[in-house]
Every structure is written in structure tokens, then in C-alpha cells.
Amino acid sequence: MSAKPTDVTAADWTVAIPDPDLLSALGPLPAGMRAVPWDFDGEPDGARLEEIDAVVLPYPDTAGALPQLAKLKNLKLVQTQTTGVDGIAAAVGRDVAIASAAGVHAASTAELAVGLMLASLRGIDVAARDQPEERWRHERRLSLADRKVLLVGVGGIGREIARRLEPFEVQLTRVGTHARDDSEGHIHGTVELEQLAASHEVLVVITPLTDDTHGLIDAAVLAALPDGALVVNVARGAVVDTEALTAEVVSGRLNCALDVTDPEPLPPDHPLWRSANALITPHLGGDTTAFEPRIVRLLQQQLAAVAAGKAPRNLVQPGRFGNGST
Amino acid sequence: MSAKPTDVTAADWTVAIPDPDLLSALGPLPAGMRAVPWDFDGEPDGARLEEIDAVVLPYPDTAGALPQLAKLKNLKLVQTQTTGVDGIAAAVGRDVAIASAAGVHAASTAELAVGLMLASLRGIDVAARDQPEERWRHERRLSLADRKVLLVGVGGIGREIARRLEPFEVQLTRVGTHARDDSEGHIHGTVELEQLAASHEVLVVITPLTDDTHGLIDAAVLAALPDGALVVNVARGAVVDTEALTAEVVSGRLNCALDVTDPEPLPPDHPLWRSANALITPHLGGDTTAFEPRIVRLLQQQLAAVAAGKAPRNLVQPGRFGNGST
Numbered sequence: 001m002s003a004k005p006t007d008v009t010a011a012d013w014t015v016a017i018p019d020p021d022l023l024s025a026l027g028p029l030p031a032g033m034r035a036v037p038w039d040f041d042g043e044p045d046g047a048r049l050e051e052i053d054a055v056v057l058p059y060p061d062t063a064g065a066l067p068q069l070a071k072l073k074n075l076k077l078v079q080t081q082t083t084g085v086d087g088i089a090a091a092v093g094r095d096v097a098i099a100s101a102a103g104v105h106a107a108s109t110a111e112l113a114v115g116l117m118l119a120s121l122r123g124i125d126v127a128a129r130d131q132p133e134e135r136w137r138h139e140r141r142l143s144l145a146d147r148k149v150l151l152v153g154v155g156g157i158g159r160e161i162a163r164r165l166e167p168f169e170v171q172l173t174r175v176g177t178h179a180r181d182d183s184e185g186h187i188h189g190t191v192e193l194e195q196l197a198a199s200h201e202v203l204v205v206i207t208p209l210t211d212d213t214h215g216l217i218d219a220a221v222l223a224a225l226p227d228g229a230l231v232v233n234v235a236r237g238a239v240v241d242t243e244a245l246t247a248e249v250v251s252g253r254l255n256c257a258l259d260v261t262d263p264e265p266l267p268p269d270h271p272l273w274r275s276a277n278a279l280i281t282p283h284l285g286g287d288t289t290a291f292e293p294r295i296v297r298l299l300q301q302q303l304a305a306v307a308a309g310k311a312p313r314n315l316v317q318p319g320r321f322g323n324g325s326t
Numbered sequence: 327m328s329a330k331p332t333d334v335t336a337a338d339w340t341v342a343i344p345d346p347d348l349l350s351a352l353g354p355l356p357a358g359m360r361a362v363p364w365d366f367d368g369e370p371d372g373a374r375l376e377e378i379d380a381v382v383l384p385y386p387d388t389a390g391a392l393p394q395l396a397k398l399k400n401l402k403l404v405q406t407q408t409t410g411v412d413g414i415a416a417a418v419g420r421d422v423a424i425a426s427a428a429g430v431h432a433a434s435t436a437e438l439a440v441g442l443m444l445a446s447l448r449g450i451d452v453a454a455r456d457q458p459e460e461r462w463r464h465e466r467r468l469s470l471a472d473r474k475v476l477l478v479g480v481g482g483i484g485r486e487i488a489r490r491l492e493p494f495e496v497q498l499t500r501v502g503t504h505a506r507d508d509s510e511g512h513i514h515g516t517v518e519l520e521q522l523a524a525s526h527e528v529l530v531v532i533t534p535l536t537d538d539t540h541g542l543i544d545a546a547v548l549a550a551l552p553d554g555a556l557v558v559n560v561a562r563g564a565v566v567d568t569e570a571l572t573a574e575v576v577s578g579r580l581n582c583a584l585d586v587t588d589p590e591p592l593p594p595d596h597p598l599w600r601s602a603n604a605l606i607t608p609h610l611g612g613d614t615t616a617f618e619p620r621i622v623r624l625l626q627q628q629l630a631a632v633a634a635g636k637a638p639r640n641l642v643q644p645g646r647f648g649n650g651s652t
Contacts, residue, residue, distance in 0.1 A: 107471040107495055112448055115470075118441030119450045122614070127607040128451035129458065134599045136591035138608040143616035144441075145433040164493045169433055169616075265462040273460045281453040282464040288448070290469035290495075 011307050013053035013076075016044055018065070022056070025296045030307030040065040050074055054306070056299060057081060057088075060287075066091040076320055077312065079302055081295050083156070083286075084208070085316045097319025099302060099312045102156045104294040105286035110160035112285055113204055113234045114168075116257035118144055120230050121202075125257075125279040142201070142228075145169040150200035152217070153207035153235060154187055161206060173200060177212070190216060197224035202232065209236035219244035222254065230255045234285055237262030246271055249278050259285050337633050339379035339402075342370055344391070348382070351622045356633030366391040376400055380632070382625060383407060383414075386613075392417040402646055403638065405628055407621050409482070409612075410534075411642045423645030425628060425638045428482050430620040431612035436486035438611055439530055439560045440494075442583035444470055446556050447528075451583075451605040468527070468554075471495040476526035478543070479533035479561060480513055487532060499526060503538070516542060523550035528558065535562035545570035548580065556581045560611055563588030572597055575604050585611050 011030065016038035017023040023037050038044035040058065050073045057065050059081035069075065069091045077097045078088055085100050092098070119125050121142045130137055147170050151158055154176040162184065165172055173196060179189035188196060193216070197203065203225060207213045217231070217240040225231070225248075233240050237260045248254040250271045257279040261272075264283060272278045302312040311321035337356065342364035343349040349363050364370035366384065376399045383391050385407035395401065395417045403423045404414055411426050418424070445451050447468045456463060473496050477484055480502040488510065491498055499522060505515035514522060519542070523529065529551060533539045543557070543566040551557070551574075559566050563586040574580040576597045583605040587598075590609060598604045628638040637647035 108469045111444060111470050111494055115441065115444030115448055115450055118437060119445050119454070122438055122441055122607075122610055124441055124445045124450065124605070124607055124610075125454040127610070128445070128454040128605060130608075131604075131606050132455065132600055134592075134594055134596075136608045138610070138613070141610060141614050143434045143614035144437050145614075145616040146619065166493060167490045168437055266460075268460055270460075274458055278457075279450070279454060280457050281448075281450055282456075282462045284448055284450075284453070284464070284467060287464070288467050288469035288471075290471040293472065 013306065014047050014051045015303065016047075016052045016055040016072075018056055018058040022296070022299075025292070026299055026303075030304055033303060033307050040068045053077070054079065054303075059291075059295070062087075077306065079299065079312070089317055094317065095319055096317070097312070097315060097321050098317040100314045100316050101295060101298060102314045104291060104298055106157045106160040107294070108288040108290040109157045109206070109234055109285040110164055112259060112281075113157075113161045113206065113232055114164050116232050116234070116259065116279065116281065117149075117202060117204070117230065120232070120255055120257040120279050121147070126276070144202075147171070147202050148173070148200045149202040149204060150175060150196055152190070152193070152203065152205045154182075155206070155208065157234070158206045161204060170202075193217075193221050194224045197221050197229075198226065200229065201226060202230045204232045205235045205239050207235050207239055209238055213239050215239070215241050217241060217245070222248050225254060227253055228255065230257065232257045233261075234259045236260050237264050249275050252277060255279075257281075259283055339632065340373050340377045341629065342373075342378045342381040342398075344382055344384040348622070348625075351618070352625055352629075356630055359629060359633050366394045379403070380405065380629075385617075385621070388413075403632065405625065405638070415643055420643065421645055422643070423638070423641060423647050424643040426640045426642050427621060427624055428640045430617060430624055432483045432486040433620070434614040434616040435483045435532070435560055435611040436490055438585060438607075439483075439487045439532065439558055440490050442558050442560070442585065442605065442607065443475075443528060443530070443556065446558070446581055446583040446605050447473070452602070470528075473497070473528050474499070474526045475528040475530060476501060476522055478516070478519070478529065478531045480508075481532070481534065483560070484532045487530060496528075519543075519547050520550045523547050523555075524552065526555065527552060528556045530558045531561045531565050533561050533565055535564055539565050541565070541567050543567060543571070548574050551580060553579055554581065556583065558582070559584045559586055562586050563590050575601050578603060581605075583607075585609055 011032040013033050015035045017035050020037045023035055029035055036044040036047045049071050052072045054077040056079045066087055075096050079099045081101045083100055083102050083105055085098055088098050121144055123141050149170045149172050152175045154174050174187045176187040180187050205217055219241055222244050242262045249256050255277040259281045260283055305312045337358040339359050341361045343361050346363045349361050355361055362370040362373045375397050378398045380403040382405045392413055401422050405425045407427050409426055409428050409431055411424055414424050447470055449467050475496045475498050478501045480500050500513045502513040506513050545567055548570050568588045575582050581603040585607045586609055631638045
């Protein structure tokens with residue numbers, strides 16, 4: 001086969017897909033485009049490495065795939081199945097476009113955040129632990145209704161959490177990196193976190209882990225929360241100062257519901273394991289049945305876009321799609 | 327004090343309130359109306375029994391109060407703090423109006439229903455039980471997103487469950503006593519339950535317990551549910567055939583999340599206590615902080631309505647408000 005033209009037309013692209021099931025789930029590709037299964041080991045079936053124009057990375061672990069990308073001499077687009085894109089730009093350079101799967105995991109993670117809030121506030125976790133001992137303890141509980149909820153993180157998943165909370169009669173305050181307004185109202189900046197914490201009973205963290213957000217929910221923010229407040233983390237463990245949180249939870253002053261921890265899993269004998277007012281789930285966030293249909297839909301949309309000469313969604317690095325040719 | 331006129335004007339009514347805290351939470355009453363605390367034992371402070379025009383029943387247990395109502399010779403309105411009104415008409419006769427607190431408990435019960443769905447589907451209950459043993463078990467789970475949910479019960483709480491489910495990307499099918507349409511679409515009749523069950527992965531029950539709904543979710547409906555389906559009950563235990571449900575759950579074919587059971591609590595050694603795919607909560611439904619502000623708001627609205635010569639909301643028996651005089 002001849003080398004591909006390098007202009008933006010992508011109707012004749014060859015796309016490597018890491019999983020034959022995913023490939024067959026995609027159904028018919030746009031006319032002229034072809035997909036080949038490739039497990040990032042050796043040559044793909046039915047295409048040479050230099051014929052590959054676009055590649056979909058495996059899920060969830062991309063560590064083995066990244067070193068193989070340098071072999072794809074005509075690579076123009078890397079599409080992830082994850083929200084994060086760590087290490088990809090370093091592996092492919094600046095000229096290859098990188099698109100994330102932002103949005104694909106939002107439904108699953110956002111519903112878990114609401115589930116953790118309800119489970120902790122309403123004592124579903126306590127009841128689940130009481131059950132094998134046939135213990136029936138009825139007590140008046142905080143409802144989610146009427147709670148003042150501080151949502152730290154207003155990206156894709158944060159938006160989905162906010163959308164799901166809408167019918168629950170809460171008062172929602174949103175916090176992003178910088179103060180600004182959007183169509184839903186005001187977003188506070190993280191500099192206001194400590195002051196805002198004092199008036200909120202539920203703090204939900206869904207911000208990416210970066211140098212700026214490492215330890216963002218620190219001892220001062222936690223100390224500012226009112227007695228009995230609940231900290232929910234569905235982001236990354238290190239966004240919260242685990243030592244400070246542990247002290248507040250073990251003392252009984254705060255409650256927490258954590259799908260992510262630092263380190264993860266928590267080490268044996270960590271005090272949070274046995275704290276009655278801590279709820280720890282094993283990083284259930286994105287890994288549900290919701291993933292499969294959503295990644296298929298995203299990939300179909302992305303391939304249709306590039307076949308039509310348009311930019312794909314979720315471009316983290318624009319590559320050839322960054323020069324207005326879309 | 328002279329006897330009150332018997333026409334519909336209620337600006338000068340005397341209202342007995344069962345709890346001094348509730349009385350003070352009501353704030354100023356409509357001009358001319360007065361409230362007195364009365365614990366349904368002896369005479370109220372500041373009023374004779376025959377001066378009482380309206381009474382608010384205690385919460386949650388009304389059994390001790392009902393026999394006292396016959397002593398109120400000028401009683402015109404009974405207002406409950408519960409959704410149910412069992413036994414009141416028998417205690418006061420047909421001429422006294424009875425208004426329920428329908429709506430007051432809806433937020434709390436509806437959010438619990440969503441919390442139970444999320445906890446069971448996403449394995450929050452399993453994680454809570456694993457936690458004291460420091461066990462971290464990650465596995466792919468069903469999301470609530472994409473589930474086909476069958477909601478049995480379209481009264482006040484059913485509506486609030488439906489409203490809360492809206493942003494969760496579920497396919498909701500509603501079932502009421504009789505097939506009909508409303509502003510939200512079609513409501514199926516209970517005669518279709520068995521047929522509908524076959525195509526739904528989550529069955530949520532929030533129908534009042536009546537002769538017609540006793541055992542409504544019977545062995546045939548349960549058998550029709552697909553393997554791995556989840557049964558959530560936030561209604562009354564006896565709406566579900568507990569024996570049939572237990573068999574399906576203990577066999578591992580179905581999952582359940584029950585805030586109500588039959589009997590309640592479950593007896594010692596009942597197999598559901600130790601079923602890993604059962605989640606039992608101790609009738610947490612309506613008993614939360616959401617109750618207090620909502621009952622206060624309802625009572626304020628009801629007293630304002632009658633003071634203005636209008637019918638109160640939630641009339642279960644119209645009494646004097648039934649003749650068009652409102």
C-alpha cells in the first residue's frame with residue numbers, strides 16, 4: 001500500500017483498535033476508513049505499522065502501549081479510553097493529536113458520588129455492616145435534602161454531579177480553579193475554599209490531580225468544615241490531605257466517603273479501615289457497565305468527525321487539527 | 327369564651343399542637359387564630375377542650391391520641407404529620423375534615439430509594455461490609471445509568487423518585503393502579519406488572535399498603551424479573567411476598583435493597599440478614615432532618631388556607647370543606 005497523503009482528509013485512514021470485541025462493537029466504519037485489531041505487540045493483522053494513522057489506546061492500563069507508539073511513523077491521532085492522558089504527549093511528540101475519553105466515565109463516577117453521599121448521610125453503610133449481626137438500629141439521620149453541598153471541581157464529571165444533584169433539594173456551591181461565571185451561575189475560586197468550607201455540610205471533591213490540586217483539601221479546609229460534615233472524594237486520593245482527614249474522622253468530628261485514597265488501597269491497620277464514620281469503596285468510580293456503550297459511541301463519533309475532515313472532540317493536544325483546517 | 331360559629335370562617339380558630347417546639351417553630355399565626363400546646367392528655371394550657379377547632383396529631387405514633395379526639399366537641403379539622411391516616415375517620419366521624427402530611431416525607435423517602443439503588447448496584451454495601459476486614463475488592467459493576475427501572479407507585483413519593491432519577495440516564499417505566507396517561511407520559515396498570523418485569527433490571531416499590539397491594543409483588547412478578555435484577559422496597563414490607571423474594575435472593579438470582587420488611591424487623595436467623603446480595607436498612611425512609619422544616623411549612627400553609635376561608639391541602643376526608651364553600 002502507498003503512503004497516505006498528509007493533508008487533513010482522513011476518509012482513508014487505518015485505525016488500530018486494541019480489542020477485537022471493541023472493534024466489532026464499532027460496527028461499519030465511515031466509507032473508505034478501515035480498522036485493524038492491534039494489541040500493541042508486534043504487527044497488527046492486515047496492516048503494516050507505518051500504515052496506521054490513528055490508534056485507540058487500551059483500557060485502563062496504557063503503560064505497555066505507550067512505548068509502541070514511536071513505531072507508528074504516520075500516526076496522526078491518539079484516542080484514549082481514559083479521562084487522563086498522562087505520558088502520551090511525551091511518547092508521540094507535539095505533531096500528533098491526542099483526544100481523551102472525557103465524558104465516557106462521567107455518568108458512572110457522578111452517580112457514585114451521589115451514592116456515596118446518600119449512603120453516608122442516611123446510614124446505609126452502617127446498616128450494611130449491622131446486617132450480618134441482625135442488628136436493626138433506627139435513628140433520625142441527616143437527609144441529603146436541605147444540605148449545603150460544596151462541589152470542588154467543575155469539569156465534565158463535576159458538571160454531571162451537579163446535574164444529578166439538581167432534583168435533590170440541596171444548596172450547591174461550585175468551586176473551580178479560578179472564580180468565574182457560567183450558564184449555571186457563579187463558580188468560586190479555590191482561594192475561597194477555606195472560607196466556603198465553614199458554611200457547607202458536604203464537601204465533594206472531583207478535581208484532576210495536578211501540582212496545584214495536590215493536598216488542596218488540606219488541614220485548614222477540613223478544620224473549617226462544621227462538626228458532622230461529610231467529605232466525599234471521587235477524584236484522586238492525594239487531592240485530600242489523608243493524614244489531616246484521618247485525624248478529623250477518627251476523632252468523630254467529620255465523616256468521610258472515599259472511593260479513592262492515598263495510598264491506594266490504604267495500608268493494613270490504617271485507622272480509616274475501622275472508623276465507623278468512614279465509608280471506603282475500592283475505586284469503583286468509572287468501572288461499570290456504563291463504560292462500554294459510551295466508549296463505543298464516542299469512538300464512532302470521533303471516526304465520523306475525522307472522516308468528514310472535522311476535528312474530533314476532547315482534543316488535549318491538537319496536532320494537525322489545531323491550524324483551523326477543521 | 328363563647329362557642330364558635332359553625333360557618334367556614336376560621337380566622338378565630340383555636341388549634342391544638344402536640345409539641346411546644348413545633349408550636350414555636352410555626353411562628354406568628356394568621357390574625358385572630360390561636361394555637362395551644364396539647365399532649366392529648368387532660369386539658370390543653372389556655373383553652374378548654376370544646377374550644378378546639380383543629381388539631382395536629384403527634385408524630386409518628388398517633389395511637390394514644392386518637393381516642394382523645396372524641397372529647398373535642400367542636401373539632402372541624404384533623405391534620406396529621408404522617409402520610410397515612412389509618413383509624414382517624416373512625417375516631418372522628420364523617421363531619422370532621424382530615425388532612426394528611428402527604429409530601430412532607432417525600433424528599434426523604436425518595437432520596438433513600440435512589441440511595442438504595444446506587445448502594446446495591448455499585449456495591450457500596452459490599453464495600454461497607456468489607457471495610458472492617460480491610461478487604462479491597464474491585465470488580466466491574468452495573469451502573470444505574472442505562473438501567474431499565476420499573477417504578478411501582480406514582481403517588482407523591484413515586485413522583486419524587488421519578489424526578490430524582492431523571493438526570494441518571496435510566497429508562498423509567500411507571501406503574502399505577504390503572505393504566506392512564508399524565509403530563510410525564512404513560513402509566514401502566516398493575517395488571518401488566520408480570521409482563522413488564524421481564525424487561526426491567528430494577529423494580530422499585532412505593533405504593534401504599536392496601537388490600538389491593540398486599541402481596542402485589544408476588545412470586546410470579548419476581549420470577550419474571552431477569553437474572554441479577556434488583557428489587558427495592560421503600561413502601562411497606564407486605565407489598566412484596568417476602569417468602570418468594572427470600573427464595574430468589576438466597577438462590578443468588580435476584581438482589582434486594584429493603585427499607586421495609588414483613589415482619590419488621592426481620593426475625594432472628596431470617597436468611598435475608600446474611601444474604602450478601604440483600605441490603606436491609608432499618609426503615610430509614612421518612613425519619614430525617616428533612617421532616618422538620620417541611621412539616622412546619624405545611625402547617626403554616628394549612629392554617630393560612632383555613633384562615634382565608636379556603637380548603638387545606640391533602641384532604642383525605644373533606645368534612646366542611648367538601649360543599650363548595652371553599
